[in-house]
Amino acid sequence: MSALDGANSITLPDDLSGAFCEALKADLLARRGQPLELDASNVVRCGGQAVQLLVSAKRxxxxxxxxxxxxxxxxxxxxxxxxxxxxxxxxxxxxxxx
Structure with missing residues (x-):
């Protein structure tokens, strides 16, 4: 069961590098104004840019x-x-x- 009932969900890839950040940013903007859940079960590499993007999205x-x-x-x-x-x-x- 989802942590957020009725939430949109995005499954993050294993590598959250700069190349993925632009696509993630666009996906986040498209879902703004709705509950959102990001599944980070695959993430084993992550750049500082991605962490900053996630913090900004959460805020x-x-x-x-x-x-x-x-x-x-x-x-x-x-x-x-x-x-x-x-x-x-x-x-x-x-x-x-x-």
């Missing part, structure tokens, strides 16, 4: 009053986000900082 959804969640984060993805210092931004409820 945008919050300002719109819409639910936004990143679910099933792979351990490698969590470690990358921790290195940026933005784990509390993306995973405030998960305790991913341990």
């Amino acid at each position: 945008s959804w919050a300002s719109d009053g819409q639910p936004f969640a990143i679910v099933n984060p792979e351990a490698d993805f969590i470690r990358i986000v921790q290195l940026t210092g933005l784990q509390d931004e993306l995973f405030p409820e998960s305790g991913a900082d341990t």
Whole structure:
């Protein structure tokens, strides 16, 4: 069952590099104003640009009053986000900082 009932869902690829960021940005913009869930179960590589994009998206959804969640984060993805210092931004409820 989805963490966000009725949410749109995007399954993120294993490599969130700069090349994928433009496509993800367009997909996010197309879904703005609706609940959104990003499945991060495949992500093992992620660049700083992608982390910044995800933080920006989460903030945008919050300002719109819409639910936004990143679910099933792979351990490698969590470690990358921790290195940026933005784990509390993306995973405030998960305790991913341990």
